[in-house]
Every structure is written in structure tokens, then in C-alpha cells.
Amino acid sequence: MPDNSNSKTAALTTAQVTHVAKLARLEVAPGRIEEYRTQLAAVLAHIAQLDAVDLTGVEPMAHPFESHNRLAADIPEEGLSIEAVLMNAPAVEGRFLAVPKVLAEGD
């Protein structure tokens, strides 16, 4: 994909929307791709105004206060009980979360 800030405003393609949906682990119905494409393209076109400001040499700021990392004291604490952890699980087998088979036969 292009790495040129001038080309980022170029129209978003349906292929890109499909790719992004896959990256985001979303199952978008084929009939809705175009709707999302139009809406996302409009937002991206608006966001292109960021290019109008010269930001050369400005240090990125990821967080409002560049506070140092605060570590918790290294003292064991009671965590959540297994019951509490599992109380919202969609599927449980005994004391375990149940998930569909990950490996196919022969893998």
C-alpha cells in the first residue's frame, strides 16, 4: 500500500475496505461494503486537513501527561476467583473456557 501522505486522500477502494474488515476481524456483508466505503472515505477526506498544518519537527504526543511508568509493588494479591472469571464466559467445560477446535484434522 502507498506510503505517500499525498496519496492517502485518494478514494478508498472496496478492496481496501474488505482488507481492513479482515484485519479488524469483522464480517461485513458484501452488500454493506459500499456503504462503509462511502462513509469512511468522507471521514478520511475530512481528516486530510491535518496535512494543511506544517508539523515538521514536532514530537508526537501519545498521552496528555508524559508521566513515567508507575509500577505496582511486587506483592502477591488476590486475583479474581475462577468462578468470577468464568461467570461471563459464553461456553464453559468444567473449570475451562470452551472454544471451537483450532487445528483442523491432519494439522
Added chain:
Amino acid sequence: MASPTNHTPTDMTALRDAVATGTTSAESICAGMLAVATERNPQLNAFHEVFAEHTLNAARRVDTDAKAGRPLPPLAGMPIAIKDNVATTLGRTTCSSRMLEKYRSPFDATAVERLARAGAVVIGKTNMDEFAMGSSGEHCKWGPVRNPWDNSRVPGGSSAGSAAAVAGGMCAAAIGSDTGGSIRQPASFCGIVGLKPTYGRISRWGLVAFGSSLDQIGPMTRSVRDAALMLDVMSGIDERDSTTADRPPTELSKTIERPIDGLRVGIPRQYMSDANDSEVNAAVNAAADAYRAMGATIVSVELPLTDVGISTYYVIAPAEASSNLARYDGIRYGHRAQLQPGEDLFTLYARSRSEGFGPEVQRRIMLGTYMLSSGYYDAYYKRALQMRRRIKQEFDQAFTACDVLLGPTAPTPAFGFGANSDPLAMYLCDVYTVNTNIAGICGVSIPAGFAERNGKHLPVGVQLQANAFEEDRLLRAARMLERALAPTTSAHGVHA
């Protein structure tokens, strides 16, 4: 009904004092508000769950303590509504999403824990735009929330139900969360006070994460002094949230009635746009006149990056959201889709997420994913973070010339359902609130006037902003204005 607040003409501080002095009982206050909720919630849809029995039992315990002469904590017996993205062991914590429709939290958020320790009672959980993504209260799994002043209009969002519950007399106060204006804009639309504290003031432990560098919990109240009281109770360092500021809890209630001598109020020229509804600019001008009459100095300041705030925000917030919401995969909690034989784990993730999240949430996840994806990161995310620093610097510069900034909370009063169905149009409603979060400073919306639409009076709020950790200055300035504007704002039922 002339105004939505007829049921409860008093603020929480007055109710609390009435209980403490034995003028009234906590039970009668709670029973009264529960009755209002029973009557009005079917129409307003502010609450997703109401805990009537729990509330009455807690209130009776307070009354027993009061009769026995035991000292009462600062919020004893006060029924407080909690936005449904704040974890409570009571009831469910759904974020108004199908994804979490059955989710029960095994713990209470720190803010909830501190409110409870101060004697407050959780009266119910309030509806919101799904995962706090929205500015109208329309994007809610449990149906749209309605504005108590005009049921054909939105209450604002995303803390829609909290605002409607306070304005509608269904609780003494509420908490909301504010990532880009989600406390202040609904407060403006519903004629109440809404405070977004400085980033790090209140623990985010137990607040369902949306934009982790932007999110803050804050009070939504009938008066400025109530907001001060709630901040005092909820603020302070929390070991469970390493981004809380290493500062003691605020003690604003002690100083809130003290006016600020020589206050300098800055009005950013860029805020007084012709695109604002005329009543909005009129409310700001009336507030400026009131300050002048109190001896404050009004100065014009420049915030040229006001407009690019939306662009900056709609990079940072979706980027953080796409990361935060990756945890909803249908495995450990939340909605899990049914698979057909032969379908794989990827399908389980993708289908669970697409069935569980509404369209606006999916839109923002895709937006964030796109902007963080290979080849686009520098062009969008890095640029937005650079702009973030410039916006912060611009505020710092403005605060050398003034103590607080005054301007509109939103460009319009409450709009009708469906009026901003285009996502971008909805985003642009947040132009005056997002930069507060981007810079991590504090802001408050207070009622300042009305706009008449179709024979109904709609509240119009004004916003004050102050630099980081200047809540004392912010709320004292807000209290001065609240007192000065009382004759105007009380005309149609806003308490002052």
C-alpha cells in the same frame, strides 16, 4: 409540564443537608425519585436497569443511622445513576451493546466504590451510545434516549441516559464518561452541569476502555457545587490505574462558594463562529457580560487549531478504540456467534464481533484499523499525535493570558432524531469539546440560556475550560457564573 425539573427543584447538596438535619428522610428522597423514574422512564429511556429495592433498603439504613445520631458520610442516601460503561457488581454493565448485553461485572469501578463509600446509592444504570461512540443517544441497543425538555429531540451523547435522568428528576446526580465531549454536550442539551475532569483525576479502573488516553469519568449534576462534591469523593490516585495522577483527592467543596478576584476570562475568537446557532453565541455573550459585571476581565484569545481538533480526534480515538475493542473476540466474555460445521476460528471472531457491535462501532474500528495499518500509520496516527502536541501548546499559550476559557459547549441546542444521520455530520458536533480531551485539560458545561424551537424551550449550555489540574479555578468560575445567571436559567426550570 413546564419544565423537566419540576419534580426536584433542589440539587444534591441541598438534599444531602436536608437528610443530615432531619428535615427529610433518605427514604422519601429515594422513593420520590424512583416514582419519577417509574413514571417517566418508559418515555425517556434514560435507564436500562433501575434498582428500586436496593435503593430503598440503602436509604432506610441511612435514615436509621441519622436517627441514631451517627455521623453521615458526604453523600449519605443520595441516589446516583451510573452510565452503563462503568462497572458495577449490581445489575449488568452492557455499554448499551449486544456484545455485552448479558455481561455482569465481578467488580465495581473505583469511582463507584468511592461513591458507595461516601454513602451514595446506585439507583440504576443509564443508557448510552454504544461503547460511548456517539453524540446523540440514538445508537443504543436498548433504544434511543429522549430529551426531557422535548421528547422529539435527542438528549445528546454519549452519556445520554445520565443526562436525561438528572434533568428528568430521576436521580440526585449521575456519572458519565467523556472521551470527546460525552459528558459536556448532553449536559448542555439537557440543562444540567457536566464536568470532564483533567485526565488522570479520576481512576479509569472499571470504565470500559474506548480511547484510553482520552477517557475520563465525571459528574453530571444539577449544580456546580454538586459537581465539586462528587469530584472530591471520586478523585485521587488509584493503584489499580497507573494513569491516575499522583495527587490527593480534591477538596473543592471547601472553596466552591468563594469568587475569584481578578478573574481573567478568555474567549477564543475561533469559538464564536457564525455557524453556531444564534442563541448559542448569545448565551456566551450573556455569560461574558455577567463576568464583566462581577469585575472579571474578558480577553480575546486565539485558538487557530480549534477546527483541526475533529480531524485529530477522529484519528486518535478510533485508533485507540480499534486496539481496545480487539478484546471482544467471543471467547472469554461477550457475545459469541454460532458456527456452522466446518467454519474456523477466524469466522468465530469475525462473526461474533459483527453480530455484537452496532454499525457505528464497526465503522470506528475499521477507521482505526485502517489508520494504524502498514503504510498509513505515519500519515494518520503519527501526524495526529504531532497535532496533539501543537493543540496542547496552543492551550498553554492561551492560559498565559487568561485563567479560564469561555465558549459554547456545542454549536446548537438539542437536535431532532435522525438530524445527523451522516457520521461525519455527527462528528462535527463535537468541535468545541474534543480538544479538551486531546490536551487532557478540564472542562465544564453549565446551563446559560435557552433557544425556543417549535414552542419548546431548549437549554443552551456554555463551556468553561481550565488548564490541567485547575478544577478549583474552573468550578469556582463556573459557580460565579451559575449564581449570576440564575435569574435567566431558572426561568424555565433549570436549578441554579
